[in-house]
Amino acid sequence: MDIFNLFDITTPKQWKTISSGDFDVKGKYSVYGANGIIGKTNSYNHEEETILITCRGATCGSVNLSEPYSYVNGNAMALDKVDESKVTTKYLYHFLKQYNFQNVITGSAQPQITRESLRKVEVPLPDLETQNKIGAILDKAKAIVDKREQTIAKYDELLRATFLEMFLKYQGTNIISLVDLADIKSGLTKGKEYLGKSTRMVAYMRVANVQDGFLDLNEIKEIEATEEEIERYNLAVDDLLLTEGGDPDKLGRGTLWKGEIDDCIFQNHIFRVRVKEMELLNPIFLSFQVSSLYGKNYFLKAAKQTSGIASINSTQLKAFPVYVPPLEMQYKFSQIVLKVEKIKAMLFSMRKETRQLFSALSQYSFQGKLKFNSAVDLEILLENDYEFFKKNSSIQSIQFLLERLEKDELNDKKFYDPGSYDKAVRLLFELLKDNKVKQVFDKKTSGVKFAIE
Incomplete structure (x- = not known):
């Protein structure tokens, strides 16, 4: 297997960026930014499907494949003029998807990949027939991974649709402020000085852990706290965790805590909502109401917005107008959610296994260890x-x-x-x-x- 420099088989190029003001929702061609399609326009700069490497920001080094006839913006490095006598586009795409770009990324405050830094990338190339086989089999494996993702997404859509079907008619009726139904608390401030007080390290939830409808527990950090603080900021099953700010479309982002980690607290910039009137309000129902269009519209109107970042404070959250349908309806919905969550848990496990198999398959492919029959x-x-x-x-x-x-x-x-x-x-x-x-x-x-x- 021969090794080629990336510049020997393709020509990396950053194209002129068109502003969002030049987008056209009725445009015929997709516009690709750093992380995929960001809009439509009436012109294109690439006729063929093209490999794109994100070259700025937090997702620097991500790899996408554009559709034919598309416009590639300057936030992505386009790999143009692929030498098809040496490499296939699909093989190169899959190789770069699993490539570690850390040795290529420069800058700390603003990570970036430059055209020159890409000269460090070396690509192992078997013969074209083997490349075609590897590209096709990885396409098929990726399709299985994507299918898992789509199935999980469909169950999420099912729950949202079920929620609307059951409770839309109750919106605007029997309104009670959230503060009258739940205890609301902001978390522990980071970087405190304790001046000789007895403390210990404890796991805590950061903003990055709290996503829209789920917890990202891939990285759990610890924070210094006193026993009194650990008791004050402890997390209990069915606590609703909400972030205080972020992109406007993600206001009201949060999920329920299910006791995933023993002895865990939460930082400031996260609100803990603990239902105290259980005879009136079911936590699962509340979680879906907050994350619904009804909840997001409230937060958008109430939030303070600066430089594209929106945030809510404790006062605004406490004033959230909860509509309270009959408890038996809430309970019925919560049972549907629990059944679907069991199915999703199985799907998450299958997705994890599929991703691991795909990763192993990729590694074998590019190490020349994949055997065909x-x-x-x-x-x-x-x-x-x-x-x-x-x-x-x-x-x-x-x-x-x-x-x-x-x-x-x-x-x-x-x-x-x-x-x-x-x-x-x-x-x-x-x-x-x-x-x-x-x-x-x-x-x-x-x-x-x-x-x-």
């Missing part, structure tokens, strides 16, 4: 059109195709799904037309069978 080859070939099949198929993979089709059923040599079986039949007819396969008389069965020409 006729079955794997055929599945990859069936993911593509006939031209790809004709260019990359071997005698062994064609023979394997014929063996499967001879069975004329989905049995021990089955295809993964009926769609693949139908496609295999169509490819067989194409092979017949190209004289790569012929029909012969089989004396044993007194019938016609297919054989390689």
Whole structure:
């Protein structure tokens, strides 16, 4: 396997940035910024799908693939003029997706990737046939990961739709201020000096941990606190955690605490909402009401906004107008949520395993350790059109195709799904037309069978 510098196989370029004022919601072409599509416009600067590397900000080093006929802004480095005699776009895309750009990123306050810093990137290149196989199999693996994400998202949509269906008619009725239904507290301020007081380190929730509808527990930090503070700021099951600020569209961002970590507190910039009137208000119902369009509209109107950042204070949160439907309706909804959450927990576990398998598959692919056989080859070939099949198929993979089709059923040599079986039949007819396969008389069965020409 040969090693090539990135500049030997492509030409990195930052294109002119067009302002959001030049966007057109009815535009025909997508505009790509640092993290994917950011709008539409009426012109394009790339005809082919193009690999894009985020070159500024917190997501510096992220890799995307643009759709054909799109406009690439200057916040992403476009890899133009890919040398197709040496590398395929899909292979290079998957390689860069798993590449660690830390040695390429410069700057601390504002991370960035420059054209010159990309000269450090070296790419291992097997032959084009192997690249095509790797690109196709990783595409298929990624599709499985994406499917997991889509399934989880659909369950979230189902819960939001169920919430609206059950409670929309109650909006504006039986309004009670949140402060009359719950205790509301801001968290522990970081960086305090204790001057000899007895303290200990304890896990705490940061703003980065509290996301919209879930907790990101990938990184848990500790903070110094006294026993009195630990008791005051402790987290209990069904506490609602809400961040005080951020992007305007993320106001009201929060989720319920389920006791994920023993002995855990929370920092300032996070509010803890603990329901005290349980005979009137269910915490799960409250969580969905706060994060609904109703809740977000309240926070947008009440929030203080400066330089694109919006924030709410304790007074505004305490005044949140909770509409309180019958408790039995709230309880019924909470039971639906708990059932769906069990399903989602299983899906999260499957997603984690799928991501790990995809990561391992990527590593094997780019270390030259991925082994192919006729079955794997055929599945990859069936993911593509006939031209790809004709260019990359071997005698062994064609023979394997014929063996499967001879069975004329989905049995021990089955295809993964009926769609693949139908496609295999169509490819067989194409092979017949190209004289790569012929029909012969089989004396044993007194019938016609297919054989390689």
